Amino acid sequence: MRLTRYLPLGVALLAAAFLIVPAILSILAGITANYFRGLSSGLTLRWIFEVWELYAGSIFLSLWIALCCLVVTLLIGVPAAYWLARNPGRMARWLEEFVSLPLSIPGLALALALIQLYGSHLGFRTSWLFILTGHVLYTLPFMVRSVQAVWAGMDLTTLEESAASLGAGPWQRFRDIALPGALPGILAGALTVVTLSIGEFNLTWMLHTPYLKTLPVGLADAYASMRLEIASAYTLIFFVIIVPLLMAMQWASDRARRLTR
Numbered sequence: 001m002r003l004t005r006y007l008p009l010g011v012a013l014l015a016a017a018f019l020i021v022p023a024i025l026s027i028l029a030g031i032t033a034n035y036f037r038g039l040s041s042g043l044t045l046r047w048i049f050e051v052w053e054l055y056a057g058s059i060f061l062s063l064w065i066a067l068c069c070l071v072v073t074l075l076i077g078v079p080a081a082y083w084l085a086r087n088p089g090r091m092a093r094w095l096e097e098f099v100s101l102p103l104s105i106p107g108l109a110l111a112l113a114l115i116q117l118y119g120s121h122l123g124f125r126t127s128w129l130f131i132l133t134g135h136v137l138y139t140l141p142f143m144v145r146s147v148q149a150v151w152a153g154m155d156l157t158t159l160e161e162s163a164a165s166l167g168a169g170p171w172q173r174f175r176d177i178a179l180p181g182a183l184p185g186i187l188a189g190a191l192t193v194v195t196l197s198i199g200e201f202n203l204t205w206m207l208h209t210p211y212l213k214t215l216p217v218g219l220a221d222a223y224a225s226m227r228l229e230i231a232s233a234y235t236l237i238f239f240v241i242i243v244p245l246l247m248a249m250q251w252a253s254d255r256a257r258r259l260t261r
């Protein structure tokens with residue numbers, strides 16, 4: 001009985017250590033004066049200031065693209081999920097598979113297709129909107145599936161038919177019934193979209209230009225051309241940005257789920 005009780009806990013702690021220990025070591029390297037001498041060389045914020053001086057533009061660009069990606073996926077994904085939930089059938093399944101197609105294609109292949117299609121449009125190709133297009137294509141299926149799953153579990157059609165019988169119009173049914181019920185799915189999808197957009201590398205590596213580097217691309221550049229301490233300080237800044245964001249959005253998602261219940 002004790003083995004059955006504590007074995008899952010032990011596995012969970014082991015998995016957590018497997019993920020957390022390397023992150024801690026990387027963070028310590030970012031505030032260590034000399035990585036090869038270890039903590040005995042002393043702690044410093046010098047590398048963090050250097051990273052900020054070199055890559056502040058990349059940090060702000062990543063946050064801006066993630067925010068724009070979230071807005072676009074909300075504007076496209078929520079109505080698309082609503083239509084799929086209200087019109088189940090063969091066409092809806094085909095459209096759902098079509099929307100999910102970017103998930104089955106490697107990011108490099110998707111980026112290459114975008115370059116072949118829009119490469120001749122230099123103004124668009126060298127703009128941050130080009131990276132945003134790739135991020136939207138990659139993250140849109142997560143928003144659609146997250147919202148659609150919530151609506152599928154709440155029998156949306158029956159609720160809206162009941163509201164229609166009481167005189168509610170299409171917009172009123174969508175605003176007062178569908179959207180509040182889907183709020184947990186919308187927040188869960190938003191969490192996924194923002195984190196995937198900030199951390200996306202393969203797709204962005206093909207789409208970026210030397211003047212448009214996002215956080216992961218800048219991190220790869222730091223590891224390739226800078227001191228290990230600077231690259232580790234870059235990782236520390238990445239954690240400082242993404243972890244509070246994840247915690248805040250997770251709290252909002254849990255809050256919305258409790259309010260819905």
